[in-house]
Structure formats: structure tokens, C-alpha cells
Amino acid sequence: MSVVTLQFGQCGNQLGEELFDRLFSEAAAARPALAGAIRRLYFREASASTARRGLYTARAVLVDTEPRVVQRCLQGAEDDGGERPVRGWSYHGAGSVYRQGGAANNWACGFNVHGPAVAEQVLATLRREVERCDRLGGLLALHSVAVGTGSGLGSHLLQVTRDAYPAVPLASVSIWPFEGGEVSVQCYNAALSLASLYETVDLAVVCENERYLELCRLSLGEPKPSLASINAAICGNLVRTLLPSLRSSLGVDSCPLLRLSGHLCAHPLYRLATLKALPQVAHGTEAFTSDGWAGLQRRLVQLVESGGTVDRPSAASGASQGPCRVVAASAFLWGQGAAEASLDPLRKLPVWRQALDPLQVHSDPHQVGGLERSIGFVSNCQAVLPTLQTAATRATGMMRASAYMHQYERYGLSRDDMSEALLSLLQVQNDYERL
Numbered sequence: 001m002s003v004v005t006l007q008f009g010q011c012g013n014q015l016g017e018e019l020f021d022r023l024f025s026e027a028a029a030a031r032p033a034l035a036g037a038i039r040r041l042y043f044r045e046a047s048a049s050t051a052r053r054g055l056y057t058a059r060a061v062l063v064d065t066e067p068r069v070v071q072r073c074l075q076g077a078e079d080d081g082g083e084r085p086v087r088g089w090s091y092h093g094a095g096s097v098y099r100q101g102g103a104a105n106n107w108a109c110g111f112n113v114h115g116p117a118v119a120e121q122v123l124a125t126l127r128r129e130v131e132r133c134d135r136l137g138g139l140l141a142l143h144s145v146a147v148g149t150g151s152g153l154g155s156h157l158l159q160v161t162r163d164a165y166p167a168v169p170l171a172s173v174s175i176w177p178f179e180g181g182e183v184s185v186q187c188y189n190a191a192l193s194l195a196s197l198y199e200t201v202d203l204a205v206v207c208e209n210e211r212y213l214e215l216c217r218l219s220l221g222e223p224k225p226s227l228a229s230i231n232a233a234i235c236g237n238l239v240r241t242l243l244p245s246l247r248s249s250l251g252v253d254s255c256p257l258l259r260l261s262g263h264l265c266a267h268p269l270y271r272l273a274t275l276k277a278l279p280q281v282a283h284g285t286e287a288f289t290s291d292g293w294a295g296l297q298r299r300l301v302q303l304v305e306s307g308g309t310v311d312r313p314s315a316a317s318g319a320s321q322g323p324c325r326v327v328a329a330s331a332f333l334w335g336q337g338a339a340e341a342s343l344d345p346l347r348k349l350p351v352w353r354q355a356l357d358p359l360q361v362h363s364d365p366h367q368v369g370g371l372e373r374s375i376g377f378v379s380n381c382q383a384v385l386p387t388l389q390t391a392a393t394r395a396t397g398m399m400r401a402s403a404y405m406h407q408y409e410r411y412g413l414s415r416d417d418m419s420e421a422l423l424s425l426l427q428v429q430n431d432y433e434r435l
């Protein structure tokens with residue numbers, strides 16, 4: 001079984017490149033059976049024309065409204081005059097679709113202008129990639145919700161992809177912007193993206209740049225994190241839910257995150273998930289870290305209760321409204337003794353008792369990221385609430401003042417369309433609040 005990744009816009013493409021690097025290096029460090037499973041899932045053997053740049057080709061479709069980032073991804077290791085080691089994998093040039101001009105920071109421009117212009121070409125490119133899979137296990141989209149291409153074009157392409165593959169698990173990794181607001185209309189774009197995601201994907205993994213910035217600073221020891229560091233931190237969490245685990249009930253040849261989308265998002269009102277991983281250690285110190293399973297699980301429970309991402313003592317006290325409630329979650333224990341570890345501490349997680357099988361646990365002896373023991377965690381829970389509340393408050397305030405609406409009307413998005421998206425955002429916020 002294989003998974004095809006869709007990379008939309010600058011953020012989606014940069015994040016995708018980091019993710020494939022991570023997956024490939026995990027395969028290189030894994031025992032042969034697991035390495036084979038990882039490569040079959042996310043890579044295919046390179047054709048003769050691309051083999052000189054690596055033996056494997058990422059199963060990916062790259063899309064953008066400007067050529068720069070896609071071209072850099074395609075050039076990969078050759079780009080910097082050989083300073084970076086040859087990475088052993090590459091993208092296939094024919095797997096990319098890009099235009100000129102960008103999407104003007106505007107969801108409507110991406111959705112209504114660029115979307116229809118490239119949809120057919122993207123679907124044809126995706127079809128070719130799907131035909132190279134023995135069996136398609138799912139589609140994973142990477143994008144930012146903040147500006148024009150990843151959010152607007154991404155939303156359009158996810159809709160046509162859903163129509164073309166109605167029965168295939170479809171998940172997104174949706175990056176939320178920094179709170180500081182690089183773009184004044186980012187809350188509009190996020191609301192429009194979220195409304196669309198709720199109609200198309202089975203599961204949307206929400207990764208907030210602000211939280212990962214804090215993770216890099218406070219826990220990973222990087223005083224001034226770059227976007228590349230943030231991508232590395234996101235992929236460090238993500239990869240623990242994407243690697244197949246041979247000892248798990250999910251089967252050797254499937255992507256856990258996609259296989260679990262039905263379990264995590266069984267209820268149609270709750271489609272958002274967040275990631276966590278422990279331990280959080282600075283790059284280069286992995287070999288000196290040897291946390292026990294009981295300690296890791298206890299800290300994970302504290303982190304989940306607090307709704308946070310960063311593991312620090314103050315997170316233990318929990319939020320003032322009580323512990324963050326969880327609809328459903330999956331924990332992945334990676335490393336020495338994972339299959340034999342007692343799971344007693346994890347049973348204290350604040351999971352929703354009405355859900356069937358609310359917590360699933362999977363394990364494998366592979367040491368992810370060189371850590372003797374680590375836990376990855378994906379949960380559908382109230383941790384998304386602060387992000388939803390901030391976006392909803394800002395977007396409704398701007399809408400009341402009719403701010404920037406003309407920019408959207410210019411690209412065919414009416415006030416009613418915007419109001420509907422905001423209502424949908426408020427509804428999602430309300431549903432998570434009432435959990």
C-alpha cells in the first residue's frame with residue numbers, strides 16, 4: 001500500500017521536503033523489514049532519468065502559483081553545489097504543477113482563479129502517481145491556511161480530489177499562521193480554509209506555527225528558530241504518526257495516521273487533530289536521553305491535560321477550565337521495550353467516555369530520531385480551541401467593519417460566502433467548547 005502526498009504553496013512544499021527527508025532517514029536507520037515498508041509507503045524506485053539524483057522518488061505532487069519553491073524542491077541536493085549530502089531520494093519533475101504570479105494573499109484568488117485553471121492538470125498528475133501505487137492507502141495534503149495558494153488553491157484542489165477519490169482516506173496537515181499576523185487577512189483565509197476542510201478531508205492535523213516556535217525556543221534549545229527549524233519540529237512529531245509499525249494491529253503496509261482517521265474523527269463534528277511528542281530534546285543530545293516509559297507517559301498525560309505542545313513544568317497545572325478533553329487519540333510508543341511497556345499511566349488520559357475505543361496504542365522497537373524511547377501522540381481534542389477562538393474573534397471583528405471585503409469580492413467571493421465561512425468556524429469552535 002502507498003500514500004501520495006500533495007504539497008500546496010510555499011509552506012506545503014517546504015514542509016513536504018523536510019518530511020520526505022525525515023521519512024527517508026528513518027528508513028535508512030531502520031531494520032530491513034521496516035525500512036522496506038517505509039520506502040514502499042512513501043517512495044517508489046526512481047526511473048532511469050532521475051536515478052542519478054537518488055535511488056528513490058517521493059510519491060508526491062507539488063503545486064504552487066509561483067515557480068521558485070517548487071523548482072528548489074525539484075533541484076534538491078544539487079541546488080547548493082553539493083554542500084548538502086546527496087540525499088538518496090528526489091522529486092519527479094513531472095510530478096509538479098506551477099504557474100506564475102502568486103495568489104495575492106487571497107483565498108478567493110487561489111480558489112476561484114488558480115484552482116479551476118490547474119485542477120485538471122493536477123488531477124492528471126495525481127492520477128499518474130496513483131497508477132504507480134500497487135494500492136492507494138490514502139492521500140496526505142500539506143499546506144498553510146493563511147494566505148492564497150496553500151489555503152485557497154489548496155481548498156479547491158482538495159475538493160476536486162475528494163470528488164475524484166471519494167472512498168480514499170484524505171487527510172491534511174494544515175499550518176496555522178503566527179499570531180503576530182504576517183498578513184492582515186489571515187483570519188479570513190483561515191476561516192474559509194477551515195470551512196472547506198470540514199467538507200473535504202477525513203482529518204485535518206492542525207499545526208500552529210506559534211506553538212512550534214515556542215517548542216523550538218523552550219524545549220529544543222533554539223533561540224531564533226527559522227521556518228526550517230519549525231518544519232523540522234513539526235515533522236519530528238508528524239513522522240511518529242506516519243511510520244508504519246510492524247508490531248501494530250494496523251498492519252505493516254499502512255500509514256497509521258490515514259488508517260486511524262476513521263477512529264480519530266468518527267464523529268463528523270470533530271475533524272481536527274493535534275500532535276505531540278516526547279521527549280523534547282535539543283538536536284545532537286538524543287544519544288544522552290534515556291527516559292523510561294512510565295515517566296514519558298506521565299508527562300504526556302500532563303501535556304494533554306494542559307492542551308499544550310511544549311513539555312515544561314508549568315504545563316502540568318492544567319488549564320483553568322479543567323483538563324483539555326479528548327474525543328479520541330492514538331499513542332505510538334517507539335523504541336526499546338515499547339511492546340512490553342505497562343500502559344497504566346496512559347489510562348489517566350481525559351478521553352471522551354462516549355467514544356468507542358477512544359484511545360489506541362501502537363508500538364514498535366524502532367528508535368525514531370535516534371531516541372532510545374519516544375512517544376508520538378495524535379489526538380482529536382480541545383487543544384485546538386485557542387487557535388479557533390483567536391481566528392473567530394478577529395475575523396468577526398473585521399467582518400463587522402467590512403474590512404478588506406472588496407479584495408475578496410474582486411475574486412468572486414460574496415459577503416454571504418464569507419459570513420457562511422465565519423459561521424462554520426464559530427460552529428466548530430462551539431462544538432469543541434461543548435465537548
Ligand SMILES: Nc1nc2c(ncn2[C@@H]2O[C@H](COP(=O)(O)OP(=O)(O)OP(=O)(O)O)[C@@H](O)[C@H]2O)c(=O)[nH]1
Pocket residue numbers: 008009010011012014015065102103104105106144146147148149150151175176177178182209227228230231
Ligand atoms: N511552518 C511553516 N510555515 C510556513 C512556511 N512557509 C510559509 N509558512 C507560513 O505560511 C503562511 C504563508 O503561506 P505560504 O505557504 O508562504 O503562501 P502560499 O500558500 O504560497 O500563498 P501565496 O504566496 O499567497 O500565493 C505564513 O503563515 C507563513 O508563516 C514553512 O516552510 N513552514
Ligand SMILES: [Mg+2]
Pocket residue numbers: 009010065066102149
Ligand atoms: Mg507562495
